[in-house]
Amino acid sequence: MMRPHRNHPLWFAFVLHRVSGLALALFLPVHFYMLALALRAPERLDGFLRWAELPLVRLAEGGLVFLLAVHLFGGLRLLALEFLPFSPRQKALAAGAVSAAVLVSGLFLLSAV
Amino acid sequence: MADNGQLEVSVWRGDSGSGRFESFRVPAEDNQTVLDVVSWIQQNLAGDLAYRFACRVGMCGSCAMTVNGTPRWTCRTHVKKVARNNRLTIAPLANLPVIRDLATDMDPFFARWIGAGGRFVPQRTRDDPVAPVRPDSPGRQAADAGIECINCGVCHAACDTVAASPDYLGPAPLQRAWTLVNDERHGARGAVLAAVSGAGGCHNCHSMGNCTAHCPKELDPLRAIAGLKRATFLGAFGKEI
Numbered sequence: 001m002m003r004p005h006r007n008h009p010l011w012f013a014f015v016l017h018r019v020s021g022l023a024l025a026l027f028l029p030v031h032f033y034m035l036a037l038a039l040r041a042p043e044r045l046d047g048f049l050r051w052a053e054l055p056l057v058r059l060a061e062g063g064l065v066f067l068l069a070v071h072l073f074g075g076l077r078l079l080a081l082e083f084l085p086f087s088p089r090q091k092a093l094a095a096g097a098v099s100a101a102v103l104v105s106g107l108f109l110l111s112a113v
Numbered sequence: 114m115a116d117n118g119q120l121e122v123s124v125w126r127g128d129s130g131s132g133r134f135e136s137f138r139v140p141a142e143d144n145q146t147v148l149d150v151v152s153w154i155q156q157n158l159a160g161d162l163a164y165r166f167a168c169r170v171g172m173c174g175s176c177a178m179t180v181n182g183t184p185r186w187t188c189r190t191h192v193k194k195v196a197r198n199n200r201l202t203i204a205p206l207a208n209l210p211v212i213r214d215l216a217t218d219m220d221p222f223f224a225r226w227i228g229a230g231g232r233f234v235p236q237r238t239r240d241d242p243v244a245p246v247r248p249d250s251p252g253r254q255a256a257d258a259g260i261e262c263i264n265c266g267v268c269h270a271a272c273d274t275v276a277a278s279p280d281y282l283g284p285a286p287l288q289r290a291w292t293l294v295n296d297e298r299h300g301a302r303g304a305v306l307a308a309v310s311g312a313g314g315c316h317n318c319h320s321m322g323n324c325t326a327h328c329p330k331e332l333d334p335l336r337a338i339a340g341l342k343r344a345t346f347l348g349a350f351g352k353e354i
Contacts (some may be wrong), residue, residue: 003182004181004182004183005182005183005184005270005271005323005326005327006273006323008322008323008326010320010321010322010325010326010335011273011321011322011323011326013321014319014320014321014322078320081320081339082320082339082342082343082346083343083346086336086339086340088333088336090322090335
């Protein structure tokens with residue numbers, strides 16, 4: 001259940017960063033496994049690449065790009081928070097990180113169709 | 114939903130081991146704080162209700178409770194701001210042992226202040242002249258940003274990292290540490306940085322900002338902890354802040 005004391009933007013930014021990080025950690029071994037198929041079983045990789053052309057998979061790939069981008073930009077915000085002179089505009093920076101990720105994944109989807 | 118003119122108030126009765134919410138009906142007033150409601154219940158309906166307050170004006174930091182799931186200073190929280198359908202749920206602060214009803218044991222909270230090196234160490238005696246400190250110096254301004262803390266424990270109760278890590282010093286003690294690191298009169302600034310860079314120190318903070326979002330004095334422990342992280346990181350390379 002959503003507890004009321006968590007209902008503010010920086011807590012959501014924390015959850016988004018944690019969830020995207022976990023999802024990417026799950027994705028990466030699969031990603032490297034599929035890349036390894038290029039050496040070990042090229043014909044299976046070709047089959048996979050044809051499957052990856054399906055519209056629904058492309059859409060999911062857009063989600064993946066969003067996770068990657070939101071983790072990247074959110075991570076940059078946290079690095080700036082901890083290593084640069086502090087900016088009190090953390091909510092705006094977190095919103096900017098999400099906006100940038102929406103832009104990047106949107107451009108990816110537009111180029112995919 | 115409670116009747117018009119009446120508040121339906123659920124109050125935690127019990128201790129850390131066991132307890133339950135007990136319902137009370139309290140007359141609604143135009144200008145009424147949550148502490149007024151608790152006091153009315155204690156004076157009229159439940160004389161044995163345990164709770165804590167002193168100043169009633171937001172200075173002493175003793176009346177913090179969990180109101181409808183959110184930690185707040187009850188003496189300066191108006192019922193109209195927080196009641197939903199004339200209902201209030203009042204519980205003791207989270208992340209602290211409950212002595213009884215709404216009174217928590219604050220000892221673990223204050224022990225963390227000491228653990229964070231929060232005790233002032235003077236460099237001069239009372240016989241020496243007063244140390245000149247420029248109010249507009251960056252260090253003094255960084256210290257000034259955190260010294261209005263009233264030790265109410267709201268940030269401690271709101272912090273999910275405190276809830277998950279019993280050893281974590283927490284936002285208020287770390288903010289106290291940051292004021293001392295920036296206080297040029299303090300005689301043990303290196304010891305403060307050593308105290309906050311250990312296992313339960315500032316690097317446990319996940320920067321989720323519950324502390325800053327809920328501080329009733331509108332202080333910014335998130336900023337103070339970020340300062341400590343930066344200072345301890347630079348300190349590891351032999352640089353002073």
